[in-house]
Amino acid sequence: MAQITKKTDKHFPEDILFEVVSRLPSKSVGRFTTVSKSWYAFIRSPAFIASHLNRSIARNVDDDSLHCLLDVPTTLDEHKTCTVLCDNTVSVDEVYEVELPMDFESKTCRLVGSYNGLVCLTDDGYGYGRIIYVWNPLLRKFKCIIGTSCCCNRLYKEFTKVIVGFWYDVVKNDYKLIRIMFFGNEGFSGYDKEQSHVEVYSLNTGYWRKINDAKLPGIIICSHQPAFIDGALIWRALYSPVSEIDEDFIVSFDTRSELFRRMEFPDFREYHSTQEVPYLLVYKGCLAFYVAPDCGDEGSEVWSIWVMKEFGVIESWIKEYNEETQQPALWPIGFNKNNEILIDTSDEGIIAFNFETKQSRILELYCYKNCWINYIESRVFLEEKLITGKWKFIGRKSYIH
Known part of the structure; x- marks a missing residue:
């Protein structure tokens, strides 16, 4: 437990x-950091931050009114x-509202x-995956992590696709990033991922550390x-077109x-056209995917939810819901705490649809x-300093199997 001075303890x-x-x-706690230096140190201590975070998560689970979504602009021309x-x-x-503090x-x-x-x-431009920010919107603090591996400077432009995970x-009380970089060899299609760097x-x-011999040949992570x-x-993937x-x-x-x-999807195209794309989501703690017709498709609209009841077991895929609707959809945003799927539509903006009750709002x-x-x-506190990712050649072999 964090130590508090005798004056604070009086x-x-x-x-x-x-x-x-x-x-x-969280906001109330923030005000107490100005009481004294001892209170500031007390609230900044790892023990207090961990305890406060665990209780915030518990309150979020028990109280619907505390569930929050963060709306982040992806185009920053105007604001x-x-x-x-x-x-x-x-x-x-x-x-x-809170302003993005980084450029x-x-x-x-x-x-x-x-x-x-x-x-x-x-x-989301040239710097995709090369410049990464980890940000606490409440505290208005962030870390800028710049990749400095051999692949991120001299050869970065030659990588045809970069994927980032967070x-x-x-176990280690640590926040981590993965960066998967696909490389198109000279003489091959840019989509023919003969090499990859993880x-x-x-x-x-x-530190950045390379996972030696990680290969994802001929694959496009979509x-x-x-x-x-x-x-x-977990990502949705395809083979390269040349395959x-x-x-x-x-x-x-x-x-x-x-x-x-690698894991397989079930045969959902029995119910949908070949043009429809499965969107991976998390539903009630399980891996799921959502399928709906393209916005411009004509005919009957069907929204489907497939759920993998036991993670990693292909046979556990089931078609949980199959709902006919006249509402065209652009793409799913995800499920909220009430197990409603949030869908961006072409006409009405965002709707929340509950597959169990068949109600939408x-x-x-x-x-x-x-x-x-x-x-x-x-x-969770982040130091206000630039973090330049150092390079350390340690790791273990990793293959797709």
Whole structure:
């Protein structure tokens, strides 16, 4: 437990003070940092931050009114304002706005993921995956992580595709990044990924390390923002066009064993056309995917949800829902806490649809050139300094199997 000076302890026993303050909302806790130097150190201590975060997560689970979404603009020509939204069963209300404190050379950004109140972003232009930001919107603090590996400087432009993932390592209490870089050999199509380079970054150590011999030959990872299930980052993938194999499948990266794995989709095209794309999502803690007709398709509209009941077991895929509707959809944003799927439509903006009750509601919000993600406020602290990713050649072999 964090140590508090005798002056701070004069009227309140240390353990009682710890219990009381760690139960308060994040903004209230922030005000107490100005009480004294001892209070500032107390609230900044790792023990307090961990306790406050765990209780914030518990409150978020128990109280619908505390569930938040973060609305992040992906095109930054006009503004850099993010909005924290409170999502409940009745409405989605704006709580407050916060400016993105970092600059993006391309004036576009890509949302990678969010864990424990930290949001990961990268430039969506040339700097994609080369300049990565980890940001705490509540504290207005961020780290800028610049890749300095041999592949990120001299050869970076030659990589035809870069994929970034972000997660929290519970065992080591560490926030980590993975960067997968596909390389097109001279004389081959840019989509023929004969070479790949995979590296992992630890915020605790400040080092990038290469995962030796990781190969994803002939594969295109299509989804930028991965799903995260059971310690694995998961993307939708395709074979390269030159392979003459046209089928979707799943690539997962186990963050504990650092192994890649391929998994198959079920035969959903029995119910949908070959043009429809499966969007990977997380539904009630399980890997799921959503399929709907393209916005311009004519005829009957069918929204389907398939769920993998046991992660990694292909036979456990089931078609959970198959709903006929007249509402065209652009793409799914994800599921909210109430297990409603948030869908960006062409006409009405964002709607929330509950497959169990068959009820939908219009949120009167639009997601054009924006991205939403589940978000929880936290006091997880980030030093205000530039972090230049150092290079360290350590690691283990990892293959897709």
